[in-house]
Amino acid sequence: MADEWKYAKCIECNRELQKVSMHGMEGVFICNDCVDSHDGPGKFQGYHDEDLVTALLLYYHSLDSPDESMSQDGWGYCARIGQYLIIEDDRGFVEFSDEGSEEKARKKYDQLYADGWGMDEEDAYIEHSMHGWYVRFGGQNLEIWARGPYDHDDYRGIDQNRCIARVRLEAMKTGFYPNLWLVGERGNISLLQY
């Protein structure tokens, strides 16, 4: 991970390599003093030594030019840089993981996307709870099939397929095909095909 480049500048304090010793990765460099200043409580408090250097370089790289990135209200910001994933949570704490290869990192990133990181207000949602079925599309309620107090297991023939069909119809009508998310009773989220 340690690297040297003649004209490198520290991403944080802007000093040049000739004056200080520097660590680099993918064209981003940081000096020892700046690394030391993050060794303690704060955004990078989980990391020390080489891991702290990696976390800092990935963090700055992710702000500047990640390979892919996404953010979600209440969750934070997630980026992929080569074989690394980095997440800054909504409190500002940073965590990274080395997935071993770019392909594995891509798969993990796609999995996170499908687990809800990719959600957008304008997407389509099917929500299922003890109160019934709700279909939202493009930020609007499309259909609400509420369950009556004495309905027990009877949703009047409404099921997930019926909801998906409703979304498909709306997509055809509007010519807009957003992601479709299923929100389960426990708030679990998954991406559906339609």
Ligand SMILES: [Zn+2]
């Ligand atoms: Zn510096």
